[in-house]
Amino acid sequence: MNLQFAQLILWLPLLGFLFCSTSGLYIKDRALQKRLTTIIAPGVVLASFVIALLVTLQFGSTPREIIALIPGTSIYDPWIRFGGFRVNFNEVIDPLSLVMSLVVTGVGGLIHVYSVGYMKDDRDYTRFFTYFNLFIFMMLLLVLGDNFLLMFVGWEGVGVCSYLLISFWFTDEANARAGNKAFIVNRVGDLGFSLGIMSIWSYFGTVSFYTPQHRGVLELANHVGRVLDVTGGVVPTAVITMICLLLFVGAVGKSAQIPLFVWLPDAMAGPTPVSALIHAATMVTAGVVMLSRCSFLFVHSAVALHVVAWVGLATAFMAATMALVQTDIKKVLAYSTISQLGYMFMACGVGDFSDGIFHVVTHAFFKALLFLGAGAVIHSMLGEQDMRKMGGLKKKLPATWAVMIIATYSIAGFPLLSGFWSKDAILDSASRSFAGDGTLLYAGGLITAFLTAFYMNRLMWKTFYTQERFTDGQLHTHHHGDSDDSGHGEDQGNGHVHPSPGTMMWPLYILAILAAGFGWFAGPYGPSGGNLLDKFLAPSIAPLSLGGLHPQADLMSPVAGYLLSSLIAIAGLVLAAVMYGRRMESGAILEPAAADASPLVQFLRNNWGFDALYNLIFIKGGGLLAERGLMRGVETDTINAAGDGIAKSVGGISHLLRRIQTGYVRNYALVMLVGAVTLVVGMLVGVMQH
């Protein structure tokens, strides 16, 4: 297959977006529009996935150059030309972008299919898919773009889509606020990212990753111990560190790391498929993708890597603790996402970028599965998200329970499931951190893994095992003989719990298989000698040795590591089972009143005080600054006063100048002569001075 077909990976979702966004103009029949949307919107994404798969298979089996550029614009007539600044619209086809394309289109396609069922009754069905397709396009642009600028376009594009989808049900003010929050917090990170891009432009002279002349940023950085710019000079390490840290700020914003994680829990306001697609499987991993893409830069800066690793660990741990006390089923998952992203950052921080991507992939599977499962639960519970009002759903939703338990065990690191392999790879790498702090990172990772296992099983127990804390009226019932369109909660009490339509369940099954088996497939004991993903990704990922860094010796043997992490995971799962098994009626370890009174619980529920801190600094402090300083000091007393002064002085001057306009041609001619004489005298003086 011609590699040019790879272009379609990017453009098909855009076609879908164009169709969805304009179909309302020429399709007046709403039912037809909906049917077409149902076919086209998931169809383009799945087609994109198929093409990506074909490209990957062909790409992986071809021995020739493994990184390919597909120009969207010619080299001589670039996409953007501004002075000496030239950017082409090229796509880079390399292992990293292919893996991410597969994840985005694969998981995204499954979630599209799921959404067909989930959003079936929504008024804005087509609008939802418009945003979804646009999101897929932007995410693909982010991973496929051959330069920082295209990546930035995609980066901002997914931000926009995220904003649009979080506040999809914008009539509820809380949703709109959540969207705003996500957008604004992301801006902080984007500022860092854009500063990083500018720094790259000014120090490297290019923003492309790869170029046909092998003068791209990554190629320039692909030298042992030094980084060149396009003219052949050496870029100092301090500059690399600065650039890496600026890029990392962008990654922190997009991937919800400390201190910019506060938007992600609130982003759960959107429809559940949105949470699954954007805030679990794809968009939030953009930071990890970006770090991996820039691995050639990062390995040259031990400082930046160190920062990444510790921020990742801190995030993983803190988010895990916060997840312990959440009562909203989606918020538990949101904090777990943050926590898992922390793992990925830790992997990047110790230089093991390919295992970071490995975890991105496995996490995409099981976290999508978890969200979709939670969505199925919420769907069945008529939109109820509070776990305190659930319980005993295992009998009502057995299929959902089955896929959820696979996903839970996978994320908890239950042996031989996907999460086990990827998480263990990260812990192994962390223990061998080049900086010598491997023991600490390993210990922190293990504690977090234990907490993860605990809170995930807590979720399962609260939702599925403990006694029912709801009435049948709160369930999505189904009356025989009626179609699904007959509406929510109709004919209460006479029907039975309808789990979910097929379009919602089949994606779950597929994801469940992947969540269970992919880790083995790509892990060290997989086919073809193991470590398939590592080997495939190798050309896109810089080895640590490039920057002169070297991992330390193993802390323990691999088998001992596997045993230890298995033990920790099982311990967490068992502890939760034991604690909640004793409280089958209430489904809570502490009574609500006691929980509210506990300072620790309050501290964790309040995100370790981050929200309050931001509230104090930015909302209150910023408000004061705006009101006192800017409005009075700058706006009223300076700008307005200057404006008034200019107006008054212009009026006064023109009052004086008005007398000059006599209307007599001769006067004007005289003034012209004055100018001419002045000019001639000036020229004469100028000539005389020579």
Next chain:
Amino acid sequence: MPALILFWILAIVCIGAALTMVTAANPVRSALSLVVCFLALAVYYVTLSAQFIGAVQVVVYAGAVMVLFLFVIMLLNLGAPVTSSTKGSNQNTAAVALGAILLLVLFISGIFFEIPGKAVSPATAQAQGTVKAVGLTLYNPHLPWLFPFEATSLLLLVAVVGAIVMTRRQV
């Protein structure tokens, strides 16, 4: 030496005519002084061996332009302005003062600055003002004058049409 004497005589005629033109109240007298000045300039051109320009100067300026002026003056029956100028006495003073400065500056730049380059011999110069030489230069497709010259004909046509349209009584 005879050339110099001729120059001075013509200069006196020229400047005198120009001054008369400016100072005369009667526009007819002004116009006639200007004709004299133009004729003197034409003689200058001939002495500068620009015979063609000299002839054209007489035909166009003295023969056509100034006749047109006189024609309009007589058509409108314009005498000297009736009212004395009440406004702009400052204007006149300023104009004369500025004119003096301008003259000074032009003099300085005309006389005291050596003109770069070297004068060519009179024989060479002589051959360049003939009708033939001017025509060959003007119509030489390798020199940049042909197209402007053609464009000038268009300009003249436009001017003719414009003048006719403007002065028509019924529009």
Next chain:
Amino acid sequence: MLTGLVAYWDNLRDGIYRLFIFPEYWHGIRLPALVPYVALAGIFAFTLGILPMLIWIERVVIGLMQDRTGPNRLGPRGLLQPPADVLKLFFKEDIQPGSIDVRLYYLAPFISMLVALSAGAVIPLQTVTFRNVHGGLYTVPVTPGNVNIGLLFMLAASSLGVYGIILAGWSSNNKYSLLGGLRASAQIISYELAMGLSLLCVVLLAGSVQLDHIVNAQNTLPFGIHWLPSFLKGSIFSWYWLQSLIVPVVIYTVAMIAETNRAPFDLPEAESELVAGFHTEYTSMKFATFFAGEYVNMLMICGLNASVFWGGWLPPFNCFPFTFIPGFVWYILKVMMGIFFYTWLRATLPRLRYDALMNLGWKRMLPLALVWLFLLAGYSLVRTATAPHITPTAVVTVAHVAPGR
């Protein structure tokens, strides 16, 4: 016998021609340098001498045409009438009207006269041949100023002639005079265009604006047809009145009458409307100067006509009796034919209405001349392409005339 006769005449002609070839130096005087002065004196003398006679000729011709005797009181056939007229004008009372612009009033007739006379400065009367010290022959045109802008000079002079009229009309402070002056200037400006265009036709054919070049350029076989007999070389059929295909000479003739304000275009002095037009207020010698100026102007315009359209000093046929007569005689004959034509028209045609005059000038003559100029341009292009041996007449003449050969 015929061959012998031809040879005899040829020998005789060459002998006579040899008499008219002058050496370049005569007692240390370079003779060619004297030619302009001789020409100037000749033209001046002829013009001023013939002036009184012109009036007599005109009256006699008109008298003949109108079947009456004309002047017949003074002298034989009234030949003393012109000197008597001059005397009368000279001794008439010089009246200076009130409220006139004195300086311009007195200046106007002299401008008229001077400008008319100055046109004579470039008229070539004939050529004269010199033999240089090496025995080579070269010819020099007999003209006061052999300049390369001859035709332009004539045009400039004739366009300046209007000043006399316009100033006379203005300075007289008389509404008849003013109207006459305005009419004259408008008329002259209008017809100058047609005149210039018809002259341009000739310039196109001759390739020069120098008058002796133009005359020499007519010294070819008619239309360059090389198989014609040699007595037609420079003959009446090769002059530009025919070579320019007749129309330009018609236009020029009409325009020249209008230029000189003669009948039937004498509207500036239409006695039935404007008394005497621009010279209503002029008496005595000032009137005489105007009068003389008008006739000088006529002479000059006819001189130009003769040079440009009628072969200048060339005899009508390049053979026996004609070639014996000197060139300037032919030239003067041609000029006088022009004057006769003036008189003929005056005796024949009634005066035009003013708007008819303007219509004729702007709407008939000017477009016709313009169209003819284009036609001739195309024609000469074709002629250049088909018969290259006849075109460089002017160039050949230039080489021929160039001194020092």
Next chain:
Amino acid sequence: MVPVSYYLSLSAVLFTIGVVGVLVKRNPIQVFMCIELMLNAANLTFIALGRFYGTSVGEMYVIFALAVAAAEVSVGLGIIVTIFRTRQSIDLDETALLKS
């Protein structure tokens, strides 16, 4: 041969006279004539310098200046005639056309 600076100086004098005339005259026809004088002063400079350098460029410029001047005069006088017809006066100080 007369030095070129003589011509330049003469041209300067004529030009200045023209400039002053433009500024002091109230009759637009006279102002117009002063402008023509300025043009001619410039033409003299062209011719003198062209002869000085031995090129025909000066003459070319003069030809164009002549043509433009002729066009300018025809249009300008047309304007003056039109103004006279509408206002019965062409005094520059009475017709302050540029002041609304």
